[in-house]
Amino acid sequence: MANTQAFTNQGKVDLMNGLHAMGPSVVRGATTKDVYNAALFLVTATRGAGDTVYNTTGEVSGTNYSAGGVVVTTATAPQLDTTTAHFTPSASIVYSNVTLGTAFDAVLIYNDTSATKLALSVHTFGSQTVTAGDFTLTMPTDDGTTGLIRIA
Amino acid sequence: MTIITTTKGDMDTSLLEKETGSIDDENEFTQWIEYWLDGELVHRSVHVQLKRNVVLDGIAAAF
Numbered sequence: 001m002a003n004t005q006a007f008t009n010q011g012k013v014d015l016m017n018g019l020h021a022m023g024p025s026v027v028r029g030a031t032t033k034d035v036y037n038a039a040l041f042l043v044t045a046t047r048g049a050g051d052t053v054y055n056t057t058g059e060v061s062g063t064n065y066s067a068g069g070v071v072v073t074t075a076t077a078p079q080l081d082t083t084t085a086h087f088t089p090s091a092s093i094v095y096s097n098v099t100l101g102t103a104f105d106a107v108l109i110y111n112d113t114s115a116t117k118l119a120l121s122v123h124t125f126g127s128q129t130v131t132a133g134d135f136t137l138t139m140p141t142d143d144g145t146t147g148l149i150r151i152a
Numbered sequence: 153m154t155i156i157t158t159t160k161g162d163m164d165t166s167l168l169e170k171e172t173g174s175i176d177d178e179n180e181f182t183q184w185i186e187y188w189l190d191g192e193l194v195h196r197s198v199h200v201q202l203k204r205n206v207v208l209d210g211i212a213a214a215f
Binding site: 005006011012099121122123124134136137138139146147148149151152 | 205
């Protein structure tokens, strides 16, 4: 049996759980998971891979929408599917009874526990507006193929 | 009788004109429902099913 060069499967999950720090890290106040929020951004915004932290630049505004968005439900911890670590919010993200009259097409998921509100991921969809209604983002199946965030 | 939120307050959908639409592509399956009153949009809800995810490649370099 030969040795095999690899990024270990356990290492992928551990990265998602914050168990490695290959550069300066932070003093964590607890061993509990962090709280993540989901904020919506206008079509005219420039959210993407270059984002470092959440801020309100380009964020939607409107009736019943609070800056910073809503809390993401994370009941299911990151898991390993064969060789792919994956994480998916465990419930739909819902903005209830909002009016968002200016077109938006992106959601930023960010770490609301971190002091600087570290950006995690940006997900885009077709341009939308909402009028006195709900905006619902339903998650894909949480597995190694379709999970929302994966380390393959 | 189905009551929904509108820009005019809660209303019975039977009093409104209903329109629906959808997008189904590689990125999303999105459905929306609109209610109109005398030509005015008074309710629009949107449901987006995300299909596309973000992936990091875990690569260990060879020496």
